[in-house]
Amino acid sequence: MKKILLIEDDKxxxxxxxxxxxxxxxxxxxxxxxxxxxxxxxxxxxxxxxxLDILMPGMNGFSxxxxxxxxxxxxxxxxxxxxxxxxxxxxxxxxxxxxLGIEGYLIKAKNNPDQVIARIKNILKxx
Amino acid sequence: xxxFKINLNKKSKANFNNDFEEFYKITQVINSSLDLxxxxxxxxxxxxxxxxxxxxxxxLKSGEDEVSCAYRYGKKLIFREQYNISTSYHTKKIFKxxxxxxxxxxxxxxHYGEEVIDFFKKENICCTLYLPIIKEKKVxxxxxxxxxxxxxxxxxxKRIMLFVNQMATAISNSQLHHKIDINxxxxxxIFKDSSSGMIITDPSFKILFINKAFETIIDKKSRxxxxxxxxxxxxxxxDRLFLEKGLRQNKKTxxxxxxxLLEAKNSVIWTSMRVSKSINSADEERYIFSFEDITSKQEFxxxxxxxxxxxxxxLRNPLTSIxxxxxxxxxxxxxxxxxxxxxxxxxIEDSAERMTxxxxxxxxxxxxxxxxxxxxxxxxxxxxxxxxxxSDLSRALSQKNLKIQLDKDERVYxxxxxxxxxxxxxxxxxxxxxxxxxxxxxxxGYKNEDEHAxxxxxxxxxxxxxxxxxxxxxKFSRIENIFSVSSGGTGLGLYxxxxxxxxxxxxxxxxxxxxxxxxxxxxxxLAKQLSLVK
Numbered sequence: 001m002k003k004i005l006l007i008e009d010d011k012x013x014x015x016x017x018x019x020x021x022x023x024x025x026x027x028x029x030x031x032x033x034x035x036x037x038x039x040x041x042x043x044x045x046x047x048x049x050x051x052l053d054i055l056m057p058g059m060n061g062f063s064x065x066x067x068x069x070x071x072x073x074x075x076x077x078x079x080x081x082x083x084x085x086x087x088x089x090x091x092x093x094x095x096x097x098x099x100l101g102i103e104g105y106l107i108k109a110k111n112n113p114d115q116v117i118a119r120i121k122n123i124l125k126x127x
Numbered sequence: 128x129x130x131f132k133i134n135l136n137k138k139s140k141a142n143f144n145n146d147f148e149e150f151y152k153i154t155q156v157i158n159s160s161l162d163l164x165x166x167x168x169x170x171x172x173x174x175x176x177x178x179x180x181x182x183x184x185x186x187l188k189s190g191e192d193e194v195s196c197a198y199r200y201g202k203k204l205i206f207r208e209q210y211n212i213s214t215s216y217h218t219k220k221i222f223k224x225x226x227x228x229x230x231x232x233x234x235x236x237x238h239y240g241e242e243v244i245d246f247f248k249k250e251n252i253c254c255t256l257y258l259p260i261i262k263e264k265k266v267x268x269x270x271x272x273x274x275x276x277x278x279x280x281x282x283x284x285k286r287i288m289l290f291v292n293q294m295a296t297a298i299s300n301s302q303l304h305h306k307i308d309i310n311x312x313x314x315x316x317i318f319k320d321s322s323s324g325m326i327i328t329d330p331s332f333k334i335l336f337i338n339k340a341f342e343t344i345i346d347k348k349s350r351x352x353x354x355x356x357x358x359x360x361x362x363x364x365x366d367r368l369f370l371e372k373g374l375r376q377n378k379k380t381x382x383x384x385x386x387x388l389l390e391a392k393n394s395v396i397w398t399s400m401r402v403s404k405s406i407n408s409a410d411e412e413r414y415i416f417s418f419e420d421i422t423s424k425q426e427f428x429x430x431x432x433x434x435x436x437x438x439x440x441x442l443r444n445p446l447t448s449i450x451x452x453x454x455x456x457x458x459x460x461x462x463x464x465x466x467x468x469x470x471x472x473x474x475i476e477d478s479a480e481r482m483t484x485x486x487x488x489x490x491x492x493x494x495x496x497x498x499x500x501x502x503x504x505x506x507x508x509x510x511x512x513x514x515x516x517x518s519d520l521s522r523a524l525s526q527k528n529l530k531i532q533l534d535k536d537e538r539v540y541x542x543x544x545x546x547x548x549x550x551x552x553x554x555x556x557x558x559x560x561x562x563x564x565x566x567x568x569x570x571x572g573y574k575n576e577d578e579h580a581x582x583x584x585x586x587x588x589x590x591x592x593x594x595x596x597x598x599x600x601x602k603f604s605r606i607e608n609i610f611s612v613s614s615g616g617t618g619l620g621l622y623x624x625x626x627x628x629x630x631x632x633x634x635x636x637x638x639x640x641x642x643x644x645x646x647x648x649x650x651x652x653l654a655k656q657l658s659l660v661k
Contacts, residue, residue: 084443109443
């Protein structure tokens with residue numbers, strides 16, 4: 001069973017994505033911000049993919065990404081940005097994000113869970 | 128007037144040379160000076176000289192029923208500066224007859240006050256002359272000459288009147304000049320005291336004049352600015368280009384409006400600029416610039432844009448949640464809905480979709496307004512993008528039983544942002560579907576032409592009137608749709624489309640005839656390197 005680490009601070013969205021992913025047969029681990037995400041990653045069993053929000057209280061998505069990509073054991077895990085932040089902000093940070101090594105990004109409001117799942121499957125297939 | 132020859136001292140010897148000299152002097156002054164004071168001074172002095180007068184006054188008409196002393200030769204007297212024409216004996220008479228008056232034997236004249244007569248006695252004034260100043264049969268005023276008894280020159284009124292007549296011409300000229308001068312200074316003060324910042328430049332945009340208000344706007348002294356080129360104050364390169372391309376080379380337009388940033392002392396100022404071309408009285412070409420400080424308006428705009436941006440982003444999270452759960456409810460694992468629930472579900476889904484569209488449109492408009500619309504450019508295939516657009520809109524097409532008639536050239540690659548171009552073609556096809564008659568055809572075509580790709584989409588609707596065409600690409604414009612009460616759009620779609628096309632250095636225009644549908648044409652720059660085609 002493939003495992004997703006969902007780093008997201010909106011509780012409604014967490015439950016929604018968790019339900020949708022589980023229906024598709026994924027195992028879901030949750031974290032409310034970057035710090036919690038790093039704690040989850042410190043465990044022995046690593047996720048197959050990380051879905052990462054950007055704006056969160058505590059450690060934000062970009063800081064989390066930098067930390068992950070520094071660590072040999074973690075940097076190969078694909079990261080998909082899942083955010084409602086303005087595209088212009090993402091555009092500005094796009095280069096940084098791709099340098100840091102993301103697989104892509106999705107605007108949450110523009111993609112329903114099915115579309116997010118399709119993208120996840122695509123990334124895992126090419127891995 | 129020749130009959131007024133008075134030999135007051137019986138020593139009649141005309142000083143012809145003296146007369147000639149004075150006459151020459153007067154003519155010189157009259158020809159060279161338009162200043163009334165100078166003219167009056169010279170003429171009074173000359174006449175006083177040749178008549179051997181002790182005092183000489185010039186009274187000019189200063190009101191409907193009023194004369195005022197315009198020049199005084201000799202020391203200041205107790206006499207009044209102004210007289211009413213209708214109530215002063217000699218003044219009234221001279222204005223009525225236009226003929227000179229000679230007065231003497233003052234004790235007998237009740238028209239002078241005691242003070243005046245006392246003065247005449249003290250100064251030994253033996254006679255006075257009132258000489259009318261007439262121009263084109265109009266009495267402009269008169270000269271009053273006071274002579275002492277001991278002076279020994281004869282005076283010939285006819286002779287003196289030659290001088291006075293010269294003066295009349297000079298007075299009427301300088302009065303006219305004075306009027307023009309007042310007008311000019313009125314205009315000057317409009318420029319000087321205008322609350323708009325104003326600048327006048329020559330045709331090369333070199334600054335000639337600056338008014339106070341402009342100094343205030345940019346907090347710099349005019350002496351630092353006069354002589355420099357106005358473009359040195361423009362912060363943005365494109366505004367400098369506007370001077371040359373938009374202004375100088377544009378022969379048709381007379382007045383220009385533009386909002387631009389000016390460099391002030393320690394900051395930059397948003398201004399609304401108005402420029403007009405003008406030719407001055409010396410036949411020289413001038414540009415007149417006026418500026419209003421709109422910094423606070425711009426700040427309000429900025430606040431508004433930030434507000435829209437924050438609100439829209441804040442709306443995205445709850446919308447994600449609504450749409451996400453709707454997506455979940457549809458799944459068979461969650462359970463099934465009855466028919467009524469399914470119908471209601473559809474309505475919620477449609478509303479959520481419309482709201483998403485509104486939020487995304489507002490965010491796009493916001494990006495356009497704040498100049499943050501960024502494109503990720505790469506060579507993209509129009510055919511590929513349009514294929515996805517038509518497949519995503521296939522349901523809407525089949526609902527109205529519309530067919531797409533495609534006239535295509537497979538190898539049309541443009542240099543563009545695939546996501547944004549998808550948005551452009553999606554909006555255009557979506558509109559074409561909305562405004563087409565059912566069971567018809569929508570014609571779509573794209574091809575290469577010189578350096579550009581041409582794309583068109585033609586609906587079979589009622590067409591768009593010229594008036595509506597003008598409004599079409601503006602914000603919140605909507606065209607009445609005969610097929611639905613509410614078109615359900617935000618009125619932002621075509622505004623965004625136009626700005627996206629412009630951001631691609633492209634162009635968009637409409638052709639439409641009443642009753643014959645509308646064609647939207649899009650021109651986009653071709654991709655040069657095809658190795659990276661998406």
